[in-house]
Amino acid sequence: MTWRATVLTLFPEMFPGPLGISLAGRALAAGLWGLEARDIRDSATDRHRSVDDTPAGGGPGMVLRADVLAAAIDAVDGADRPRLVMSPRGRPLTQARVAELAAGPGPLIVCGRFEGIDQRVIDARGLEEVSIGDYVLSGGEIAAMALIDACVRLLPGVMGRLESSTEESFSAGLLEYPQYTRPQIFEDRPIPEVLTSGDHAKVAAWRQAEAEALTRARRPDLWALRPAQITGPKSESRKTPKNKTDG
Ligand code: SAM
Numbered sequence: 082m083t084w085r086a087t088v089l090t091l092f093p094e095m096f097p098g099p100l101g102i103s104l105a106g107r108a109l110a111a112g113l114w115g116l117e118a119r120d121i122r123d124s125a126t127d128r129h130r131s132v133d134d135t136p137a138g139g140g141p142g143m144v145l146r147a148d149v150l151a152a153a154i155d156a157v158d159g160a161d162r163p164r165l166v167m168s169p170r171g172r173p174l175t176q177a178r179v180a181e182l183a184a185g186p187g188p189l190i191v192c193g194r195f196e197g198i199d200q201r202v203i204d205a206r207g208l209e210e211v212s213i214g215d216y217v218l219s220g221g222e223i224a225a226m227a228l229i230d231a232c233v234r235l236l237p238g239v240m241g242r243l244e245s246s247t248e249e250s251f252s253a254g255l256l257e258y259p260q261y262t263r264p265q266i267f268e269d270r271p272i273p274e275v276l277t278s279g280d281h282a283k284v285a286a287w288r289q290a291e292a293e294a295l296t297r298a299r300r301p302d303l304w305a306l307r308p309a310q311i312t313g314p315k316s317e318s319r320k321t322p323k324n325k326t327d328g
Contacts, residue, residue: 082186083112083113083114083115084113084114084115084183084185084186084187084232084233084236085114085115085116085117085186085187086114086115086116086117086187086188086189086190086225086229086232087117087119087157087159087162087187087188087189087190088116088117088118088119088189088190088192088222088225088229089119089121089150089153089154089157089189089190089191089192090118090119090120090121090192090220090221090222090225091120091121091122091132091192091194091220092192092220092222093118093119093120095118095222096116096118096222096226097109097116097118098226099226099230100116100226100229100230100233104233104234104239104240105229105230105233105234105239108233108236108238108239109233113233113236113237113238113239114187114233114236114239115187116229119153119156119157121145121149121150121153123153124149124150124152124153124156125149126148126149126152131146131149132145132146132149132150133145133146133194133195134146136196140196141196142195142196143195143196144195144196144197144198144199145193145194145195145197145198145199145202146199147198147199147201147202147205148202150191150198150199150202151202151205151206154189154191154202154206157189159186159189161186162185162186162187162188162189163182163185163188163189163209164188164189164191164206164207164208164209165188165189165190165191165208165209165210165211165228166190166191166193166198166203166208166209166210166211166221167190167191167192167193167211167212167213167221167224167225167228168193168197168198168210168211168212168221169212169215169216169217169218170210170212171209171210171211171212172209172210172211172212173212173213173214173215174211174212174213174227174228174231175251176231176250176251176252177251178211179228179231179232179235180235182228182232183232183233183235183236187232188228190221190225190228190229191208191221192220192221192222192224192225193220193221194219194220194221211224211228212224213227213228234246251303253292254296254303254306254307255292255293255295255296255303255307256292256295256296256299256300256303257292257295258287258288258289258291258292258295259291259295261273261276265277273287275287
């Protein structure tokens with residue numbers, strides 16, 4: 082069955098948005114994945130079609146109602162699909178979780194707005210809270226798009242070459258090595274000589290060393306997750322095996 086994302090949002094007109102362009106957009110048009118954006122407001126029951134109310138206990142802003150959102154979730158088919166809610170309080174999204182989601186049937190994704198969502202619907206419907214970073218967006222739609230885009234590029238047939246995803250940042254628990262292309266010299270900066278040597282083994286070793294150095298310098302948290310035998314000072318220069326650790 083085709084992988085599909087179902088998004089519950091107050092702004093369905095935001096979709097497909099950037100997901101309708103370039104790689105994801107071509108794959109969408111080709112039927113390699115599916116996207117359905119549903120309006121949460123369609124599940125409102127009063128004549129004003131209200132979806133939110135003031136926070137219990139007081140405070141600023143409005144909160145999405147549990148009953149309206151539960152009805153919207155229950156109207157979506159596919160009980161076996163992962164049910165996510167985009168939230169700055171959620172577990173940070175990783176490439177490992179993206180790969181799991183891409184390998185499944187495709188998620189249902191709830192997009193919050195206002196101050197957030199009534200906790201009871203998160204608990205009652207077992208929603209997995211997912212964050213895309215330690216900052217606050219005004220709504221979950223852009224976060225959902227980021228998650229969907231990351232999944233779609235891993236779907237079979239979407240990317241041209243398999244290597245494109247297996248060598249890039251996070252796939253081997255490392256950041257990616259630097260990339261270069263023509264011209265050979267840009268503002269007195271030549272392409273590193275090894276990359277034009279034609280020696281594939283040397284190129285691979287250089288890339289591995291660069292990836293390790295970048296990861297150590299920029300993401301000590303990721304580096305620390307690598308297996309103990311390759312993080313010790315004695316073995317730092319050794320060529321390391323790839324692993325599936327991700328952060
Ligand atoms: N009051 C909430 C808090 O402090 O945690 C923030 C609510 S935010 C203004 C509205 C919605 O944007 C959230 O319910 C969530 O769906 C989405 N959102 C904001 N930042 C996000 C992030 N970093 N990752 C994922 N979703 C986010």
